[in-house]
Amino acid sequence: MNVQAWTFVIVGLSFALYIAIALWTRAKSTGEFYVAGAGVGPIVNGMATGADWMSAASFLSMAGMISVLGYDGSVYLMGWTGGYVLLALLLAPYLRKFGKFTVPDFVGDRYASQTARVVAVVCALFVSFTYVAGQMRGVGVVFSRFLEVDIDTGVWIGMGLVFFYAVLGGMKGITYTQVAQYCVLICAYLVPAIFISIQMTGHAVPQLGLGADLVGSTTPLLDKLDGLHAELGFAAYTEGSKARLDVLCMTLALMVGTAGLPHIIVRFYTVPSVRAARTSAGWALFFIALLYTTAPAVAVFARTNLLETVAGKEHATLPAWVANWERTGLIRFQDKNGDGRVQYVGDPAANELEVDRDIIVLANPEIAGLPDWVVGLVAAGGLAAALSTAAGLLLVVSSAISHDLLKRALMPSISEKGELVAARVAAAVAVVAAGYLGIHPPDYVAAVVAFAFGLAASSFFPVLVLGIFTRRMNAPGAIAGMLAGLGFTASYIVYFKFVAPDNNTAEHWWFGISPEGIGALGMALNFLVATLVAHLTPPPPEHVQRLIDRIRIPRGAGEAHELSA
Amino acid sequence: MSSSGPERERYWQRNLRLVALLLLVWFAVSFGAGILLVDVLDRVRIPGTGFKLGFWMAQQGSLVVFVVLIFVYARRMDRIERECGVDEERGRDEEGGA
Numbered sequence: 160m161n162v163q164a165w166t167f168v169i170v171g172l173s174f175a176l177y178i179a180i181a182l183w184t185r186a187k188s189t190g191e192f193y194v195a196g197a198g199v200g201p202i203v204n205g206m207a208t209g210a211d212w213m214s215a216a217s218f219l220s221m222a223g224m225i226s227v228l229g230y231d232g233s234v235y236l237m238g239w240t241g242g243y244v245l246l247a248l249l250l251a252p253y254l255r256k257f258g259k260f261t262v263p264d265f266v267g268d269r270y271a272s273q274t275a276r277v278v279a280v281v282c283a284l285f286v287s288f289t290y291v292a293g294q295m296r297g298v299g300v301v302f303s304r305f306l307e308v309d310i311d312t313g314v315w316i317g318m319g320l321v322f323f324y325a326v327l328g329g330m331k332g333i334t335y336t337q338v339a340q341y342c343v344l345i346c347a348y349l350v351p352a353i354f355i356s357i358q359m360t361g362h363a364v365p366q367l368g369l370g371a372d373l374v375g376s377t378t379p380l381l382d383k384l385d386g387l388h389a390e391l392g393f394a395a396y397t398e399g400s401k402a403r404l405d406v407l408c409m410t411l412a413l414m415v416g417t418a419g420l421p422h423i424i425v426r427f428y429t430v431p432s433v434r435a436a437r438t439s440a441g442w443a444l445f446f447i448a449l450l451y452t453t454a455p456a457v458a459v460f461a462r463t464n465l466l467e468t469v470a471g472k473e474h475a476t477l478p479a480w481v482a483n484w485e486r487t488g489l490i491r492f493q494d495k496n497g498d499g500r501v502q503y504v505g506d507p508a509a510n511e512l513e514v515d516r517d518i519i520v521l522a523n524p525e526i527a528g529l530p531d532w533v534v535g536l537v538a539a540g541g542l543a544a545a546l547s548t549a550a551g552l553l554l555v556v557s558s559a560i561s562h563d564l565l566k567r568a569l570m571p572s573i574s575e576k577g578e579l580v581a582a583r584v585a586a587a588v589a590v591v592a593a594g595y596l597g598i599h600p601p602d603y604v605a606a607v608v609a610f611a612f613g614l615a616a617s618s619f620f621p622v623l624v625l626g627i628f629t630r631r632m633n634a635p636g637a638i639a640g641m642l643a644g645l646g647f648t649a650s651y652i653v654y655f656k657f658v659a660p661d662n663n664t665a666e667h668w669w670f671g672i673s674p675e676g677i678g679a680l681g682m683a684l685n686f687l688v689a690t691l692v693a694h695l696t697p698p699p700p701e702h703v704q705r706l707i708d709r710i711r712i713p714r715g716a717g718e719a720h721e722l723s724a
Numbered sequence: 725m726s727s728s729g730p731e732r733e734r735y736w737q738r739n740l741r742l743v744a745l746l747l748l749v750w751f752a753v754s755f756g757a758g759i760l761l762v763d764v765l766d767r768v769r770i771p772g773t774g775f776k777l778g779f780w781m782a783q784q785g786s787l788v789v790f791v792v793l794i795f796v797y798a799r800r801m802d803r804i805e806r807e808c809g810v811d812e813e814r815g816r817d818e819e820g821g822a
Contacts, residue, residue: 225783230762233782237754240787244750247794248743252801366784370773379774397766397779407759432812437801441794448787455783712732712810 163307165535173343173539174320177546180339181324181332189578192329193260193558194428199334201435205442207337208426210344210547212239212417212447214290215297218344218544221451222523223516226458226465229388230399234406238413240444240451245418245620247440251427253627255436256710260428261555262421262619263563269626271703272634273568278641280563282618283421287552287559288593289611290422294549295597300517301541311598317546318594325550325557326586330429333550340543345449347540348520352453355460355527365456384459387466392505396462402665408676415682416612419619422551425558433713461519464526469512470503477501480525489515549593557586610652613674617644617681625689630707632689633699640689648681735808742800746793753789758782 160168199207217239225232257265263283267276295314302313324332349365356368360380373380384396394400417423426443427436469477474492484490491513492501503512521541524533561582566573573581618641625632625640652674655663665671672680757765758781765778775784805811 230779230782233758236783237758237786240790241750241754244746244790244793248746248797367773369784370770370775370780372774381774381776381779397776403759407755410754410759434798434802434812437798438795441791441798444791444794448791452784452787708732711736713805713812714810 160531162531162534165532166538167535169532169535169539170542173339173543176339177320177324177336180335181328184328184332184335189260189562189575189582191331192579192582193554193562194425195329195331195334198431199429201430201439202442203338204334204426204430204435204439205444206341206446207334208423208439208443209446209450210337210341210543211426211551212423212443212548213341213344213450213544214548215294215300215541215545217450217454218348219297219300219520219541220517222454222457222461223519225455226462226519227516228399229394229396231401231406232455232458233399234401234409234413236451236455238410239417240448241410242414242417243440243444243447245414246423246427247437247444249624249627250418250424251436251440252433252713253710254424254623255427255430256433256713257706258428260425260562261558262424262623263559264567265626266622266637267563267567269703269706270622270632270634270637271700272638275622275634275638275641276563276568278638279619279622280559280568282614282641282645283555283559283563286420286611286615287422287555288589288596291549291552291556291589291593292596294545294552295593297545298542298549299597301521301538301545314594314597317542317549317597318590321546321550321553322587322590325553325590326583329582329586330425330554333547333554334429336550337547340547341446343543344540344547345446347536347543348450348453348457350536351524351527351529351533352457352460354529354533355464355523356456358527359460359463365453365460369456369459380459380463384463384466387463387470388505391466391470391503394505396459402671405665405668405671405673405676408672408679412616412676412678412682413612415620416614416616416678419615419623420611421559421615421619422548422555424619424623425555426551457520457523461523461526465514466503468526469501472501473499474501475499480522483525484518484522489518553586553589553593556589557582560585560589610649613648613652613678613681614645616678617648617685621682621685621689625686627707627710629690629693630704631698632693633696635696636689636691636693639692640685643688644681644685647684648678651677651681731808732810735804735810738804738808739801742797742804746797749789750793753781754786758786 221235224235254265257268259265259268261283263276263279266279267273295317298317299310299313302308302316303310308316324336328336352365353363356362356365359374360368360371361374362368362371369380371380372378373383381397388394388396399406427439430436430439469481474494481490485492493511495509495511496502501512502509504510521537524537561578565581566578621644622637622641625637655668655674663674665673757778762778762782765781766776768777769775770777770780802811
């Protein structure tokens with residue numbers, strides 16, 4: 160069998176599995192649709208959270224970004240995992256005890272304010288839509304490269320599948336499909352990494368291979384790579400070149416943003432108890448860290464392989480995979496000095512090769528000469544990562560509309576059945592809208608991702624933490640904080656990304672903080688403004704004080720759902 | 725209700741102390757070792773490997789510590805809750821459908 164046949168078989172089997180699971184776990188009530196009836200065990204929920212979290216960006220792009228950025232790539236590794244510590248210690252147990260369905264539910268009830276609820280709904284919708292467009296695009300890219308259908312058809316197929324199991328199964332269907340998708344994506348990530356680690360270092364564990372000597376020499380792999388970088392005029396791989404303050408702010412913004420993402424927070428409403436919410440966060444991070452600690456190893460293996468294969472070699476003698484990717488435009492070679500050799504160097508004026516960072520994971524099995532079925536497996540893994548995240552996000556969109564807007568704000572008298580129908584219709588509309596964005600992507604998809612994290616960091620996180628840990632925080636404080644944080648962060652990002660993209664360099668940034676890291680300042684501003692305004696306005700009413708008492712004490716977590724579901 | 729006001733207050737204070745301690749570790753391994761002190765730590769190599777300590781903390785070590793922190797938190801909280809009588813199991817019998 161050739162690569163394409165393997166890919167069809169493996170992707171086909173994985174899709175059949177997802178559909179079977181969807182049919183077997185249909186949601187019958189709003190409780191099942193929004194939070195899987197709050198009956199998901201901590202390990203299962205951890206796995207589902209892992210799949211929910213790890214998107215096309217984690218699976219396809221992250222190792223590639225790290226291999227280009229070297230030490231600076233640590234921002235993503237620490238930023239996208241450290242947030243779970245904040246989530247587990249500061250949010251998950253209390254939100255589970257609160258025990259309703261969504262993040263705007265908590266904001267609306269804790270601050271006893273419809274305005275706060277609506278602001279939260281708008282943030283949730285914006286963050287989730289931004290994210291989901293990128294996922295649909297990822298689905299299209301994988302389809303077009305490996306199954307040779309065009310990108311748009313790929314997006315349609317992906318939409319059809321997500322439509323089927325998200326609309327039918329709601330959170331219950333999504334949870335169990337995500338467990339299957341986690342298994343597919345982690346195998347697809349680890350198998351090639353283990354193969355390559357054995358080839359290059361003789362270690363079967365990539366995390367150890369990263370620190371080992373190259374096979375047949377006594378030079379550590381990392382020193383070898385630093386040496387290659389020095390020879391070619393790139394910054395040293397293990398040192399990085401970003402300013403420390405910017406690295407610090409970006410890491411903090413990503414951590415806090417992660418802890419504030421509604422599609423992740425809502426996963427902790429699905430477990431049966433407060434205890435389960437805590438251990439579940441631990442399992443989620445364990446399953447995520449399996450991939451995240453492998454990524455830097457993959458990055459170093461791929462970088463070293465790439466430099467040794469192409470740098471200074473004659474273009475005509477390069478292996479076939481280079482030509483394959485050149486056809487897709489993701490590797491570009493321009494023979495500036497006309498000597499027929501590939502000058503791949505740090506100086507942009509003399510550099511002749513451009514490698515798109517998104518292909519590192521996809522091309523890795525080919526670069527290392529692994530068997531055809533591994534390539535098929537990687538394609539299935541990329542699809543699993545994109546589809547699972549898309550489904551989780553679509554559920555947030557549908558619950559924000561049917562539950563937070565219709566049931567809690569516009570039509571409080573709607574019946575359970577009516578709400579469930581509305582949730583399914585909203586999910587269906589959201590799938591179509593996401594697909595449309597995937598087929599006609601705005602050119603600024605990458606830029607908007609900074610937005611999603613910046614907004615989550617500067618709006619949700621402070622409001623949630625203050626709502627749990629301070630009794631004094633009231634509605635005017637929370638609303639002022641959200642608007643200040645959001646306004647500040649959004650205008651900084653909009654200015655540098657859209658209004659004056661030419662100015663988007665370190666000299667023009669405030670204190671050298673990039674738009675990706677500004678969410679950290681936005682968050683601080685939110686905390687500050689919220690606290691100040693809260694102390695100038697009356698304290699929250701008696702029933703809110705009782706709510707705070709109730710969420711702080713784990714006792715009696717079981718009942719919340721039985722009352723409302 | 726078996727857990728009285730002072731017991732709940734004591735539970736909350738112990739919870740806050742534990743969270744503060746764990747967040748201190750969280751900060752030290754990532755922002756401390758992985759970013760602020762990375763150049764100093766990079767002068768040290770982890771024996772038997774090619775890892776510079778700072779680089780390893782930033783790309784591997786802090787992630788491992790994060791996972792451990794959450795499980796430590798979960799275990800300690802179980803104990804604190806039992807000792808202060810606010811854990812979920814007992815609550816279910818006594819508070820019924822409250």
